[in-house]
Amino acid sequence: MGQGIVRRVADLALQIEPDRAAVLDWILHSPLPALDGQTTFELACDGQGERVVVLLGTLLRQGDPALPRI
Secondary structure, three states, X not given: OOHHHHHHHHHHHHXXXXXXXXXXHHHHHOEEHXXXXXXXXXXXXXXXXXXXXXXXXXXXXHXXXXXXXX
């Protein structure tokens, strides 16, 4: 697992949720229903972190003012 993908995910997630502790908790512990229920960390370890980048990028591009908190 490259540190780069986790950093990219964290940078995107911080645009949604500015609390670093909440983002870290989300990365490590929150299953993502849209991505087979795996956590961001699990996906990154399996070489699939780019899927999370795409998901977060899509959420950010939608520009919804009611963007859910992570």
